[in-house]
Amino acid sequence: DAKTTQPPSMDCAEGRAANLPCNHSTISGNEYVYWYRQIHSQGPQYIIHGLKNNETNEMASLIITEDRKSSTLILPHATLRDTAVYYCIVRVDGGYNKLIFGAGTRLAVHP
């Protein structure tokens, strides 16, 4: 699996956009970028994924650079409940697609 690099922690004010970066400079052409988050004492939760086009769903937006070497997860209006560890994962192609989690970014949303 391609490795990802994320800042260990970030802060965001409630109501503002949270922009979480991820570097994946060795990503292959057929690998997708996935984002999960883990709220304290819960199992991880899927957020969004993409290949090369920007994606948006009810939770977040995913912006992938044209060279696909980095991406940004955007929470447009962060709330206190968005405080969590956010994991950026690059998933290999093929029959075995185990999910390997890195250290993630601990996002703290404050009033």
Place this chain on the structure above:
Amino acid sequence: GAGVSQSPSNKVTEKGKDVELRCDPISGHTALYWYRQRLGQGLEFLIYFQGNSAPDKSGLPSDRFSAERTGESVSTLTIQRTQQEDSAVYLCASSPGPGLNTEAFFGQGTRLTVV
């Protein structure tokens, strides 16, 4: 059920005892994962089942750890001769299949405490 179910939710065991942790995946999901998460740490991959293929056991930390899965249903993670270092939350996840574009759904985990 509607989601991934794990049991028990909490388990306290004495050092040296064997424990079994159970995971009921979402019906129809062919892929199943086990992870370990120590306090304050990230998710550590343990094992991955995909349909009838041989499981990927590359993450199992020692031969005290083993897991089985019956077809595409229940999985059991067994830890023999537990040690205090085995104390952690054990998380199970399932996903629909081997291809891309398949999100994994996680259970709430089993918190194991070895005393």
